[in-house]
Amino acid sequence: xxxxxxxxxxxxDQADSFVEHVKARPDALVYFLCNVGDADAQLVLLPELGTxxxxxxxxxxxxxxxxxxxxxxxxxxxxxxxxDDATTDPIALVVxxxxxxxxxxxxxxxxxxxxxxxxxxxxxxYYHVLAEYHQTMLEVESRPDLVYAQPTSGFRxxxxxxxxxxxSPSVQLRNRxxxxxxxxxxxxxxxxxxxxxxxxxxxxxxxxxxxxxxxPPTRALVLGADAQTxxxxxxxxxxxxxxxxxxxxxxxxxxxxxxxxxxxSDVLKVSHHGSxxxxxxxxxxxxxxKVTLVSSVGEEGQFNFPHTVAQELIREAINPTExxxxxxxxxxxxxxxxxxxxxxxxxxxxxTIGLVMSxxxxxxxxxxxxxxxxxxxxxxxxxxxxxx
Amino acid sequence: xxxQRAEPRTTDLVGxxxxxxxxxxEKVIEFAPEPEDMYVVLxxxxxxxxxxxxxxxxxxxxxxxxxxxGSGSEPVGFGRDELQTELDLRRVSEGQQPRPLxxxxxxxxRGFGEKTEGWDRVLDVTAPxxxxxxxxxxxxxxxxxxxxxxxxxxxxxxTDAEASEPIWxxxxxxxxxxxxxxxxxxxxxxxxxxxxx
Numbered sequence: 001x002x003x004x005x006x007x008x009x010x011x012x013d014q015a016d017s018f019v020e021h022v023k024a025r026p027d028a029l030v031y032f033l034c035n036v037g038d039a040d041a042q043l044v045l046l047p048e049l050g051t052x053x054x055x056x057x058x059x060x061x062x063x064x065x066x067x068x069x070x071x072x073x074x075x076x077x078x079x080x081x082x083x084d085d086a087t088t089d090p091i092a093l094v095v096x097x098x099x100x101x102x103x104x105x106x107x108x109x110x111x112x113x114x115x116x117x118x119x120x121x122x123x124x125x126y127y128h129v130l131a132e133y134h135q136t137m138l139e140v141e142s143r144p145d146l147v148y149a150q151p152t153s154g155f156r157x158x159x160x161x162x163x164x165x166x167x168s169p170s171v172q173l174r175n176r177x178x179x180x181x182x183x184x185x186x187x188x189x190x191x192x193x194x195x196x197x198x199x200x201x202x203x204x205x206x207x208x209x210x211x212x213x214x215x216p217p218t219r220a221l222v223l224g225a226d227a228q229t230x231x232x233x234x235x236x237x238x239x240x241x242x243x244x245x246x247x248x249x250x251x252x253x254x255x256x257x258x259x260x261x262x263x264x265s266d267v268l269k270v271s272h273h274g275s276x277x278x279x280x281x282x283x284x285x286x287x288x289x290k291v292t293l294v295s296s297v298g299e300e301g302q303f304n305f306p307h308t309v310a311q312e313l314i315r316e317a318i319n320p321t322e323x324x325x326x327x328x329x330x331x332x333x334x335x336x337x338x339x340x341x342x343x344x345x346x347x348x349x350x351x352t353i354g355l356v357m358s359x360x361x362x363x364x365x366x367x368x369x370x371x372x373x374x375x376x377x378x379x380x381x382x383x384x385x386x387x388x
Numbered sequence: 389x390x391x392q393r394a395e396p397r398t399t400d401l402v403g404x405x406x407x408x409x410x411x412x413x414e415k416v417i418e419f420a421p422e423p424e425d426m427y428v429v430l431x432x433x434x435x436x437x438x439x440x441x442x443x444x445x446x447x448x449x450x451x452x453x454x455x456x457x458g459s460g461s462e463p464v465g466f467g468r469d470e471l472q473t474e475l476d477l478r479r480v481s482e483g484q485q486p487r488p489l490x491x492x493x494x495x496x497x498r499g500f501g502e503k504t505e506g507w508d509r510v511l512d513v514t515a516p517x518x519x520x521x522x523x524x525x526x527x528x529x530x531x532x533x534x535x536x537x538x539x540x541x542x543x544x545x546x547t548d549a550e551a552s553e554p555i556w557x558x559x560x561x562x563x564x565x566x567x568x569x570x571x572x573x574x575x576x577x578x579x580x581x582x583x584x585x
Binding site: 100101102105106108109127128129133134135137138140141142144145146147148183184275277302303 | 390391392393394395396427429431432434435437439441443446453454455456458460461463465491492494514517518520521522524525527528529
């Protein structure tokens with residue numbers, strides 16, 4: 001395990017207001033990767049939509065009971081989310097990627113506090129003997145209006161101006177759960193979130209004449225949950241991409257796919273806290289992230305996350321050495337690889353990561369919170385340059 | 389509003405969960421749970437490290453659901469070899485089968501502490517706990533017919549398909565619409581591609 005190198009303190013600035021920045025970007029999707037130690041808790045604030053304009057939240061794992069609920073409350077207080085909106089469910093979706101304690105801890109409490117505000121709940125359908133699993137399923141049972149689903153790879157759901165594609169688990173894994181044959185991490189729901197996905201009207205005359213339909217540019221995140229090598233191997237098969245050569249056959253195949261790599265994304269939340277079992281070179285190369293994020297402790301974790309080999313392969317995928325020698329493990333600003341466990345050179349905790357993402361720009365914010373602290377917007381420090 | 393499932397049935401607690409635990413010779417192990425007992429789950433296992441999730445021993449309700457206290461689980465780390473050695477000894481002493489640690493193992497531990505030497509009694513309750521978890525998942529989403537369900541840990545009785553059909557599958561009875569008289573059909577000109585139609 002290699003402790004992440006401290007980030008230069010001068011690269012973060014507290015001059016701007018996070019709340020005002022988000023309010024000024026109604027088209028932006030706001031992604032929080034919360035600092036919960038060796039666990040996962042993520043909140044996605046969808047772009048504003050409708051009249052009057054409003055945002056909805058998607059929660060992916062809870063990690064602990066004292067992180068996501070206060071964050072929801074802060075968003076409500078700052079009028080970035082209306083928890084009392086009676087016309088639209090403020091929490092459009094909650095995803096429990098898999099029923100490990102470091103992902104579902106606090107989930108029953110979230111349902112107890114906000115269950116009536118949640119429209120939809122997904123889990124992978126992997127039953128687990130954990131107390132939190134029983135408690136959560138009781139909450140599901142007690143809410144017959146809550147839409148409950150166990151999605152597998154290829155399932156796609158549109159919410160607001162956002163398309164959510166389930167990358168894993170493959171249905172081939174899903175159909176083999178009911179034994180000890182499938183490792184619980186490999187049941188993880190990993191997601192690709194793409195936005196904005198505006199509707200567009202075709203110019204029939206042009207399309208009938210063979211002209212390509214121009215779709216608006218989009219941005220995307222891949223949230224890797226705790227999927228392991230086995231699960232990712234199915235993902236690479238379920239979402240194939242053939243690198244095209246100049247041969248007519250290769251061009252035809254690529255054109256049939258729209259020349260789009262279905263895994264390509266701007267942001268990658270690395271799976272399994274930077275474990276050597278949770279990420280591989282081919283996956284990171286396919287995703288080709290501009291920003292790579294890891295949710296883990298820095299060095300004192302029980303399982304020694306993040307693993308050095310995982311850190312090295314991520315670096316290799318982002319910035320190939322091509323046989324030029326070892327990669328330095330020092331901080332490399334151009335790689336945009338960040339950890340919730342980051343500290344700066346003045347030894348200050350950087351904590352929760354916030355990305356305010358729109359098509360043309362992405363600003364990164366750090367909130368300075370320890371795992372057992374709430375996310376305080378007034379402490380937000382902005383990264384000196386936008387990530388795109 | 390769209391309702392995905394039937395209304396839940398409220399059920400009362402009937403006491404602490406008393407799973408049927410068997411020795412390797414299939415004799416029942418005497419076990420009367422106490423409120424201080426702990427429900428210990430092997431939640432994660434990576435190389436030489438184990439994460440246990442520890443919660444108070446659950447109650448059971450009339451429908452056989454395990455009901456845990458609101459506090460949930462606390463993670464506790466152990467070395468794999470230390471735990472394996474201890475559990476092998478404990479399983480043998482209770483007449484249970486020693487076996488390698490697996491994610492999803494469940495133990496009843498009396499006198500739980502962060503050192504295994506202080507544990508008073510350990511029972512492997514994995515089998516009934518897995519059945520209970522499986523039922524928890526199915527019951528929440530499929531609204532099983534509780535009249536056909538037995539106690540937790542018991543095998544379901546072989547009932548005929550009609551009697552065990554889940555009630556949620558039955559479509560609500562709708563009044564039969566009165567058909568309106570259709571006008572007499574005109575002579576069809578037939579299909580261009582298939583004149584016989």
